[in-house]
Amino acid sequence: MHGIKNGKSNLDTVVSWIQEASPDTYVLNVELGNGAVDSVFGDITKWALDFIEIVGTDEVISEFGSFNMFCHSQGNMFCLYYLGMYNSSYVKEQLPDYDLDSFPTVYNYMSIAAPAAGFFGDNSKFQALGIETNDIARLGGSLFYTPSILQLLINPTGYWRDPMHLDVYRQLSLFLPILNNEISHPDFALNKQNRMSLNYYKMFGSPNDGVISPYQSTWYGYFKEGTLDEYVNADETDAWENLGLRELYEAGKLEFVDSELHHSGYIKPPAEDYFYQEILPYLLE
Numbered sequence: 001m002h003g004i005k006n007g008k009s010n011l012d013t014v015v016s017w018i019q020e021a022s023p024d025t026y027v028l029n030v031e032l033g034n035g036a037v038d039s040v041f042g043d044i045t046k047w048a049l050d051f052i053e054i055v056g057t058d059e060v061i062s063e064f065g066s067f068n069m070f071c072h073s074q075g076n077m078f079c080l081y082y083l084g085m086y087n088s089s090y091v092k093e094q095l096p097d098y099d100l101d102s103f104p105t106v107y108n109y110m111s112i113a114a115p116a117a118g119f120f121g122d123n124s125k126f127q128a129l130g131i132e133t134n135d136i137a138r139l140g141g142s143l144f145y146t147p148s149i150l151q152l153l154i155n156p157t158g159y160w161r162d163p164m165h166l167d168v169y170r171q172l173s174l175f176l177p178i179l180n181n182e183i184s185h186p187d188f189a190l191n192k193q194n195r196m197s198l199n200y201y202k203m204f205g206s207p208n209d210g211v212i213s214p215y216q217s218t219w220y221g222y223f224k225e226g227t228l229d230e231y232v233n234a235d236e237t238d239a240w241e242n243l244g245l246r247e248l249y250e251a252g253k254l255e256f257v258d259s260e261l262h263h264s265g266y267i268k269p270p271a272e273d274y275f276y277q278e279i280l281p282y283l284l285e
Helices: 008-021 036-040 044-056 059-064 075-085 089-094 133-144 148-152 155-159 166-172 188-196 215-219 245-250 269-278
Strands: 066-072 105-112 200-205 254-258
Touching (some): 008 066, 044 059, 044 075, 044 089, 044 155, 075 105, 075 155, 075 188, 148 155, 200 215
16 A cells, blocks of 8 residues: 555555566555545545455455555555454444455555654655745644544544644544544454454664654654653553554564665665565565
């Protein structure tokens, strides 16, 4: 699953790497809506439901009963929603025509530069002015959550996590607090159980990411609440227990990888050897 501001063609190189190594391997390169534009605009929950429908009803994947995921950047939001919530009560209500309990399950999950714990702007710059995007974005503060119409129109607002207004975030954000079990909801236990069912969960991030802010979010770390210059690691957050990360880690099924790569470096030709060594074996297992 590709990231924001891109379509599925952005992962054509990755698809070619997989198929060159294993020509008989089936690869589903998912497109939601019209690609790049729809990756930015829309209701992220609606797109997550579309992702569940596309993947869950794919005839080849369904025949096998399980599959491996390679998800880049924002694409992880849809992949994580499938992993944790595909057979939840809410999704069953929204997709009543399917037997969701029979949908294929996720075996190995390669999380590539994910805003897993949310994000607070990004580190890109307006080239002509040298102004960082996140400096402008942060002026919005808690306004990203109110009115909720913004969350129904712009995908990244669904995982916008303001460390200075986490109380507002938990109350008003419609997507990430549920996905990450930060609040009580009817499918809390199911979400955790589904994640703990993974055979292997490998999270790739890097201080050189250059886009996700903070980059620690790629490993479920984040800004310490109420600060913009202190950080907590995954095992210091509620996600460690609430998402079953501790159990996965203690079972040797969770790995945090510092790739030293830029955010988009994983899917470009210079990273081919890295992909073959660190990622491909888990996609072919």
